[in-house]
Amino acid sequence: MNLTNNQNLNMLSELDSLALMINMSDYPLNKKESAAYKQAVLACQKQLESDGCAHLPNFIREDKIELIREQSENVSHLAHYHENKVTPYATEGNPELGENHPVNRYQQFSNGFVAKDLLPEQMIIKQLYRNTIFQEFIAECLGKDKIYEYADPIAGLVINAMPENTSLPWHYDTNEFIVSLMTRRPEEGGEFQYSPGLRQPGNENYSEVQNILDGDLTKVKSLTLNTGDLQMFKGRFSMHRVASCKGTRLCALFGYAEKPGMIGKIKRTKDVYGRVTEAHIKAEQETREDGLAG
Numbered sequence: 001m002n003l004t005n006n007q008n009l010n011m012l013s014e015l016d017s018l019a020l021m022i023n024m025s026d027y028p029l030n031k032k033e034s035a036a037y038k039q040a041v042l043a044c045q046k047q048l049e050s051d052g053c054a055h056l057p058n059f060i061r062e063d064k065i066e067l068i069r070e071q072s073e074n075v076s077h078l079a080h081y082h083e084n085k086v087t088p089y090a091t092e093g094n095p096e097l098g099e100n101h102p103v104n105r106y107q108q109f110s111n112g113f114v115a116k117d118l119l120p121e122q123m124i125i126k127q128l129y130r131n132t133i134f135q136e137f138i139a140e141c142l143g144k145d146k147i148y149e150y151a152d153p154i155a156g157l158v159i160n161a162m163p164e165n166t167s168l169p170w171h172y173d174t175n176e177f178i179v180s181l182m183t184r185r186p187e188e189g190g191e192f193q194y195s196p197g198l199r200q201p202g203n204e205n206y207s208e209v210q211n212i213l214d215g216d217l218t219k220v221k222s223l224t225l226n227t228g229d230l231q232m233f234k235g236r237f238s239m240h241r242v243a244s245c246k247g248t249r250l251c252a253l254f255g256y257a258e259k260p261g262m263i264g265k266i267k268r269t270k271d272v273y274g275r276v277t278e279a280h281i282k283a284e285q286e287t288r289e290d291g292l293a294g
């Protein structure tokens, strides 16, 4: 290998760092040209196509499992909680439709999020989130040319903190996809439940949504992640929730954008994290200056 320029040195250190974090025998991200790598990507693509969800068990090296659990436990007290009631769409209800209509079904929401700027740089989840070899793998699995870290100082990489008796009810995500890494499997429960492809562009499929909200789980799949498992999920089309758990559940959520410069809106950021930064204020001013709504 020609190591005469910085790019190669950077690549090497990224590979070295990746090899210290992930299970390269099952997920050979160090051998992109190998049949095993192509097979791992294909397996994810197939799962995503059929189910909107890919499960990568034992993604983290076995000898790092305790460490990722410990690192996430160490910051879990920094989670911001906001008790709230939300609909599956996180929008205001519509009084013209009945109170049983999905757009009017408010549910209790009480989990917390630890923001990105509160996660120490040396944390495995932060190193992994930023690793470009890992990002390329995720992009390939999702059939994207390239994905970008958020420019948002506090969102993009967060830990979903769910102590006992908290809830993350049925919802769709605003993001097309999310990557999750379980850092603390709870003692019991905390399954990820989802209904694959429940809605499509142009078809909200309200009747099926209503069935699920009414407790019919026949079209719902359930996935239990162990600590160290990775998941890719297309949350914009598959309604999902996290079942209640016994013991704390901590799950790192890696958000990537399809364009650089992604910064969240002030209102939502304040709701979820309890604060905003200068970057949020500046980004929103710039949006307004171009005369567009929202």
Ligand SMILES: O=C(O)CCC(=O)C(=O)O
Pocket (backbone or CB within 6 Å): 160, 168, 173, 180, 192, 240, 242, 251, 253
């Ligand atoms: O914690 C999880 O597994 C998923 C969380 C989730 O769905 C969300 O934050 O939108």
Ligand SMILES: [Fe+2]
Pocket (backbone or CB within 6 Å): 171, 172, 173, 235, 240
């Ligand atoms: Fe979600």
